[in-house]
Each structure stands twice: as structure tokens, then as C-alpha cells.
Amino acid sequence: MDAPAVDSARIAQAVEVLKRGGLVAVPTETVYGLAADAANEAAVRAVFAAKGRPADHPVIVHVADASAIDAWAREVPDSARALAAAFWPGPLTLVLKRSPRALDVVTGGQDTVGLRCPAHPWAHALLQAFGGALAAPSANRFGGLSPTTAEHVRADLGEKPTGALDLILDGGACPVGIESTIVDLSGAQPTLLRPGSITRLALEQVLGTPVAEPGGDAPRAPGRLERHYAPRTPLEVVPVDRLGSRLAALFHLRVAVLAPAAVLATLRAAPAVQLHASEGAEAYARELYASLHELDQAGAERIVVSAPPAGPEWTAIHDRLRRARAGSHPR
Ligand code: TXA
Ligand code: MG
Numbered sequence: 129m130d131a132p133a134v135d136s137a138r139i140a141q142a143v144e145v146l147k148r149g150g151l152v153a154v155p156t157e158t159v160y161g162l163a164a165d166a167a168n169e170a171a172v173r174a175v176f177a178a179k180g181r182p183a184d185h186p187v188i189v190h191v192a193d194a195s196a197i198d199a200w201a202r203e204v205p206d207s208a209r210a211l212a213a214a215f216w217p218g219p220l221t222l223v224l225k226r227s228p229r230a231l232d233v234v235t236g237g238q239d240t241v242g243l244r245c246p247a248h249p250w251a252h253a254l255l256q257a258f259g260g261a262l263a264a265p266s267a268n269r270f271g272g273l274s275p276t277t278a279e280h281v282r283a284d285l286g287e288k289p290t291g292a293l294d295l296i297l298d299g300g301a302c303p304v305g306i307e308s309t310i311v312d313l314s315g316a317q318p319t320l321l322r323p324g325s326i327t328r329l330a331l332e333q334v335l336g337t338p339v340a341e342p343g344g345d346a347p348r349a350p351g352r353l354e355r356h357y358a359p360r361t362p363l364e365v366v367p368v369d370r371l372g373s374r375l376a377a378l379f380h381l382r383v384a385v386l387a388p389a390a391v392l393a394t395l396r397a398a399p400a401v402q403l404h405a406s407e408g409a410e411a412y413a414r415e416l417y418a419s420l421h422e423l424d425q426a427g428a429e430r431i432v433v434s435a436p437p438a439g440p441e442w443t444a445i446h447d448r449l450r451r452a453r454a455g456s457h458p459r
Pocket of ligand 2: 266
């Protein structure tokens with residue numbers, strides 16, 4: 129599971145690309161990011177163009193360590209410092225009031241900026257060597273599945289001359305596998321904008337205060353649009369006890385199923401395609417996007433996912449599956 133050793137020659141190459149305003153796919157512990165120099169407006173615009181993402185959506189600024197908070201944010205609350213001390217480097221994004229350094233193109237014109245210090249050795253090495261901050265959304269076309277391997281990025285966005293990216297760094301499969309937890313600390317109360325592997329409970333334990341679910345006036349976050357993170361194949365999530373009957377009802381379709389091996393073993397008829405789902409939340413999250421990519425490419429007419437268990441460690445997984453289902457209308 130360890131990432132391949134950081135290749136300093138590749139990192140140096142990536143730094144050169146970034147310094148001249150180019151685009152680099154970089155592995156992080158969550159998903160692969162599509163990185164550009166956060167201080168270079170044209171480079172950040174090129175990120176939006178490569179993804180096909182609307183220009184008013186903000187991107188996360190990736191920083192090398194917590195000392196960058198004061199350069200990028202203003203009126204920083206103690207809660208931000210406490211969360212950074214507890215979870216950085218790691219899969220947590222803090223939304224704070226922006227400093228003048230944060231360009232409109234990065235913040236989507238909002239008065240806040242999202243900051244994250246990634247833990248992945250390749251992302252960390254790149255940030256150290258680059259010396260600046262990197263604006264990086266997930267390295268996939270807007271609305272599609274997030275990439276957790278360099279191969280996913282290559283297949284979706286590609287490298288120049290035929291693709292959109294100047295360089296793809298291959299740091300192996302992402303160990304967390306789903307996007308960072310996003311918490312908004314710019315308002316009166318900490319608010320969870322996107323669940324992730326760092327749970328709301330874990331945030332509340334550090335803060336000693338409740339963390340709210342987003343209300344209607346929460347800042348824009350495309351990760352919160354329903355139609356997002358979606359495969360091309362229509363996808364449905366079915367409770368374990370109804371899986372057999374649902375598959376029977378879909379007998380006329382070629383179906384690809386994601387379910388635990390023990391559940392698959394109970395089915396009377398084997399689905400056309402079946403993938404084993406892990407029983408633990410950590411492993412399930414790590415494998416989720418790779419499984420969905422694989423099921424999406426299996427030539428099936430329907431993807432059926434056996435609903436994972438309930439419980440706080442599964443919240444982010446249910447969130448991603450719900451979005452995958454909502455967005456998975458045939459295109
Ligand atoms: O794990 C991750 O967060 C990955 C890796 C590459 O770091 N990045 C990622 O980026 O998922 P992206 O752009 O696919 O999703 C970032 C989310 C979006 O929903 C965006 O709207 C939200 O973060 N966001 C960024 N800045 C924000 C801000 N100032 N206020 C509210 N939401 C913000
Ligand atoms: Mg994304």
C-alpha cells in the first residue's frame with residue numbers, strides 16, 4: 129500500500145512546469161489533484177478550462193504547512209489553528225476569510241478561501257520544492273468520477289500533446305480514496321461543507337463545540353451539487369436485503385454489481401460483472417472510485433451497489449454514493 133518513493137527528478141520537472149504556468153496532476157492522500165500555481169491567474173484559468181468547470185466555482189489552495197494560513201487568510205479563528213494542529217498534514221480543508229493574496233479566480237469571487245495541507249509524500253515534496261501554494265481541484269472532468277490513480281487521470285484528461293496536462297506525477301493509488309473533509313470556519317459556527325474521512329465527531333472533539341450541517345446560505349461548493357462524482361452508467365444503491373429481488377427485476381439488463389463477497393455469495397444468479405466491496409469503511413473508501421471507474425467501463429447498462437452499513441465512519445461514503453446515483457443519468 130506504500131506509495132512509490134518520491135522521484136526528485138520528476139518533482140523538479142513538475143516545479144519547472146508550474147513556474148511557467150503549466151498544469152501538473154499530483155497524487156494526494158485523498159484523490160489526484162490538478163495543480164497550478166495559485167498565484168498565477170492564467171494558470172488557474174487553465175485548470176478550469178482543462179476540467180470544463182464553471183469559472184465561479186472556488187478551488188482549494190494547497191499549502192506546505194500551517195504557517196501559510198496567515199498568508200492566505202485573515203481574521204483566523206483559534207478553531208482553525210486547533211484543527212490544523214490536529215489534522216494537518218491530512219485530508220481536511222479549512223474555509224476561512226481570504227487575504228488579498230487569494231485571487232478571485234481561486235475563490236470564485238467569494239470572500240473565503242479553502243486551504244489544505246496534504247499529507248501525501250509526493251504532494252508534500254512538490255509543495256516544498258515549489259515554494260508557493262498550489263490551486264488544485266480533483267484531476268477529473270467536471271461532474272465525473274474523481275481519480276485515485278495516475279491511470280485514471282491519464283484516461284480522463286491525458287498528457288500533452290494529445291491531452292490537457294503538461295505532466296502527470298504517478299505516486300501510486302491514493303491511500304484515503306475520497307475527497308477531503310471541508311469545514312467552513314468563516315462564519316459564526318463551524319459548518320461541515322463536505323463529509324470526508326475525518327468525521328464530524330472528530331472535528332467536534334478537537335473544537336469542543338458542535339459542527340453544523342450546511343444551511344441554505346452555505347458558500348458554493350460544487351462537491352455539494354447533487355449531480356457530481358458520477359459514472360456514465362446509471363447507478364443505483366440497493367439495501368442488502370433487497371439486492372436479490374432487485375437484480376431479479378433487472379434480469380433483462382447487463383448489470384455490474386459492487387457488494388461484499390459474502391453478499392454476492394447469497395445471490396441465486398451471478399451478475400454479468402461483480403466486484404467485491406471491502407467490509408471496513410477505510411478500505412471501502414480507498415477502493416470506491418477505482419471500483420466505480422471499473423464498473424463504469426464494464427459495458428454494463430446498470431451499476432448496482434449494495435448499500436454499505438450505517439455509522440459515522442460510513443457517512444462520507446454514503447454521500448459520494450448518493451451523488452454518484454443522482455448524477456448517473458446516461459449522457
Ligand atoms: O481532497 C480534496 O479536497 C481534493 C484534493 C485534490 O485536495 N480536492 C478536491 O477539489 O476535491 P475539488 O475542487 O474537486 O473540490 C473542492 C471543493 C469544491 O466543492 C469547492 O467548491 C470547495 O471545495 N471549495 C473550495 N474553496 C471553497 C470556498 N472558499 N468556500 C466553499 N467551498 C470551497
Ligand atoms: Mg472534484
